[in-house]
Amino acid sequence: MKKLTSIQNSYIKDLTKLQEKSRERKKKGLFLVEGKREISIAMQGNYEIETLLFVADLFSPLELKNNINTTVEFIEISKEVYQKLAYRETTEGVLAVVKIKELALNNIVFKNENPLVLVLEGIEKPGNIGAMLRTADAANIDAVFIANSKTDMYNPNIIRSSVGCLFTNQIAVGSSEEIINFLQEKNIAIYSATLQNSNEYHKENYSKASAIVVGTEATGLSEIWREKATQNINIPMQGQIDSMNVSVAAAIVLFEAKRQRNFSI
Incomplete structure (x- = not known):
């Protein structure tokens, strides 16, 4: 399983742009969802999870793994990376990269x-x-x-x-x-x-x-x-x-x- 610990990592920088910029979300067709409840609700709404990022000390991927498609990539991240990506002041320690739906x-x-x-x-x-x-x-x-x-x-x-x-x-x-x-x-x-x-x-x-x-x-x-x-x-x-x-x-x-x-x- 991949582990990312630096906020200078290029992938983490790309995710930061997704969080901050509408044009990046539209360009990549992706957005971030934070928190176990919100991720679970997104899955129930048939949103497709691409990647799940989690802090091992705060969250176990087994809490969601049974409900997630087997193609989802799991990435362990450091608390520093989580704090960089998290929009809310929470300590849940889990974020998902989710594919945008066409709202037509x-x-x-x-x-x-x-x-x-x-x-x-x-x-x-x-x-x-x-x-x-x-x-x-x-x-x-x-x-x-x-x-x-x-x-x-x-x-x-x-x-x-x-x-x-x-x-x-x-x-x-x-x-x-x-x-x-x-x-x-x-x-x-x-x-x-x-x-x-x-x-x-x-x-x-x-x-x-x-x-x-x-x-x-x-x-x-x-x-x-x-x-x-x-x-x-x-x-x-x-x-x-x-x-x-x-x-x-x-x-x-x-x-x-x-x-x-x-x-x-």
């Missing part, structure tokens, strides 16, 4: 006739995206669509803040036009969260196929989403400000939709 709309398969979908348009902060993926998993919705993406979905902060829910949700990335066309072809009603020409969110019926669409806190949704919406919706504010964190807003509307569906879907 035509890969989405709905398992029921009335899917519930969350659409995120132009969200810039990876932490907000990760939080909404976590909410999507908690609500057990059917898919999350990323419109006009401002960051790649394999950003380490998305993986960290989603606590692995990047791998548990059906996700597709596309332009607003592509996603709207997809929703219309599937007869999925569009509910766009915006202040303009909108009704209070709890007055709408989400029991049929529905997409909840949210945008950035700074500028909100673009015009196309307001115009193509089946209905624009808002969450009435009772304080002095006119908006809330986008991940909180998405959670409120999604769980109202689940309440209407009696959590049965």
Whole structure:
């Protein structure tokens, strides 16, 4: 079994670039996953592990070896190398090099006739995206669509803040036009969260196929989403400000939709 102890090793330098740079992830078609739970969830989501790196004093590869494809390479690394590669301040001592999946709309398969979908348009902060993926998993919705993406979905902060829910949700990335066309072809009603020409969110019926669409806190949704919406919706504010964190807003509307569906879907 190979053992790497120096942060100056060329392979370790390449992995550091994967962790830090989106263009490297796209170029190599690889990204890093940190932590036993996240790696296990990625495997359950049919992500392909290329290499497993571990610190022998902190982690035994036998903990995952029975569940990993026999083609996976195992590399022992020093604590110094692990600290160089690790994104979180953890001591789990295991990282995986994982192959990127194509997050295409035509890969989405709905398992029921009335899917519930969350659409995120132009969200810039990876932490907000990760939080909404976590909410999507908690609500057990059917898919999350990323419109006009401002960051790649394999950003380490998305993986960290989603606590692995990047791998548990059906996700597709596309332009607003592509996603709207997809929703219309599937007869999925569009509910766009915006202040303009909108009704209070709890007055709408989400029991049929529905997409909840949210945008950035700074500028909100673009015009196309307001115009193509089946209905624009808002969450009435009772304080002095006119908006809330986008991940909180998405959670409120999604769980109202689940309440209407009696959590049965």
